[in-house]
Amino acid sequence: MDEKNQQEIFNNWIKEHKNLLFKVARSFEHSVGDQDDLFQEMSIQLWRSVDKFKAQSAVSTWIYRIALNTAINWSRKERKHQSGRQELDGKIHVLHENTEYIDERLPWLYSEIARLDKIDKSLALLMLDGYSYKEMAEILGVSDTNLGVKIHRIKKHLMNRSKEYQHGI
Numbered sequence: 001m002d003e004k005n006q007q008e009i010f011n012n013w014i015k016e017h018k019n020l021l022f023k024v025a026r027s028f029e030h031s032v033g034d035q036d037d038l039f040q041e042m043s044i045q046l047w048r049s050v051d052k053f054k055a056q057s058a059v060s061t062w063i064y065r066i067a068l069n070t071a072i073n074w075s076r077k078e079r080k081h082q083s084g085r086q087e088l089d090g091k092i093h094v095l096h097e098n099t100e101y102i103d104e105r106l107p108w109l110y111s112e113i114a115r116l117d118k119i120d121k122s123l124a125l126l127m128l129d130g131y132s133y134k135e136m137a138e139i140l141g142v143s144d145t146n147l148g149v150k151i152h153r154i155k156k157h158l159m160n161r162s163k164e165y166q167h168g169i
Helices: 003-028 032-052 059-080 106-114 118-128 133-140 144-166
Strands: none
Touching: 003 032, 003 059, 003 106, 003 118, 032 059, 059 118, 059 133, 106 118, 106 144, 118 133, 118 144, 133 144
16 A cells, blocks of 8 residues: 555544544543543554554444554553653643533543543443444454453443432542
C-alpha cells in the first residue's frame, strides 16, 4: 500500500472513529494532558496498522482492539513514570473533543469505569458501544463464558455504585 492510500484510509478512520479513541483515552487517563498523549499514541498505532487490516472484522472492531491494547500498554508504562510529574496548567490542548454531555450522569459513569481494572474497563466501554459478545470476546481475547461472568459482575458493581451516587454518598 502506498503512503497516499494509507493516509486516506487513516484520515477516514480518524474522522469516523475519533470519539471511540477519546472515550478510551478518557477512561484510561485522568488528566487532559495524559488523555491527549494517549490519544496521540493510539493514533500512531492506528496509522501503523492501516496496511495490516485485512477486513476480517469491522473497522470499528479493529480500531477498538488497537485503542484498548495501546491504552493497556500505555497504562503499564505510565505507572512506572508517575513520580515527579506535575500537571501543566494553562496549556492549550491540540486535541479537543465535544464536551457537551447529553446526560449529566455521563462524567460519573466515566469516573466509575476509570476505577475498574484494565480488562473490565475495556469491556465496559465495549458494552456501552453495543458490541456483541462475540465481538467483545474477539477484541479482548477472552472466552464467551468468561466474558458473560465479567459482564454480570461489572453491571452489578455499577448498579450498586449508582445507588450510592443517587443517594448522595
